[in-house]
Amino acid sequence: MASIFSRIVAGEIPSYKIAEDENYYAFLDINPVAPGHTLVIPKREEDYIFDLSDDELAGLMVFAKRVAAAIKAAIPCKKVGVTVLGLEVPHAHVHLVPLKRESDMNFAGEKLTLPAEQMQDLCERIAGQFK
Numbered sequence: 001m002a003s004i005f006s007r008i009v010a011g012e013i014p015s016y017k018i019a020e021d022e023n024y025y026a027f028l029d030i031n032p033v034a035p036g037h038t039l040v041i042p043k044r045e046e047d048y049i050f051d052l053s054d055d056e057l058a059g060l061m062v063f064a065k066r067v068a069a070a071i072k073a074a075i076p077c078k079k080v081g082v083t084v085l086g087l088e089v090p091h092a093h094v095h096l097v098p099l100k101r102e103s104d105m106n107f108a109g110e111k112l113t114l115p116a117e118q119m120q121d122l123c124e125r126i127a128g129q130f131k
Contacts, residue, residue, distance in 0.1 A: 005091040006045045016123035018070065019130040023056070024063040028123055029095070031111040036075040036098040036122050040064040041091060049084050049092040064094050070129035071098055075122070081105045 008015045009025050016028035018038055029037040042060055046052050052060065068080040077098035084094055085107060097105050114122075 003045055003089055003091040005039075005041050005089055005093065006043075009041070009043050016119050018123060018127050019063075019067055021063065023059055026063070026067045026096075028119055028126075030119070032097075032114065033107060033109065033111060034097050034099070034104045035112070035114060035118070036071050036077075036126060038067055038071060038096045038126065040067055040094045040096060046092045047086075047090040049086060049094075052092055060092070060094065064096060066130065067126075068096050070126050070131070071096055073129040074125040076100075083107075 002010070004013060007013045008027065018026040018028065020026065023043055024040060025043055026038055026040045029039050040060065040063060042052060042056055044056070049057065064082065068082065071080050075098040077100055079099050081097045081099045081104070082094055083105060086093060099105065
């Protein structure tokens, strides 16, 4: 059965899409640790990030770099943090989180629930900065 992320890529489940190309897809996390928290995934489903080929992993990180630049341009922050956790969904993914302080990347803490209007605004602002 396809992962929830594969179903998002296929358009079966809606997402707040930031960017995509033929191999990668970026979208807002619906349970963010900070506004603008974005997930970047390879379109090809692979559970463990280090099972991706070297080219796929390199491409994922280069694509994530472009997404991070868009996040930083759209969201007031000092840096955009990157982490790989990967236990909750069996599909390799990178978390990009706008940071004002290191505690903004506390994945063990309470997640935010943002109204749809705010999610859409964040999505449009970040997507508008993607180059």
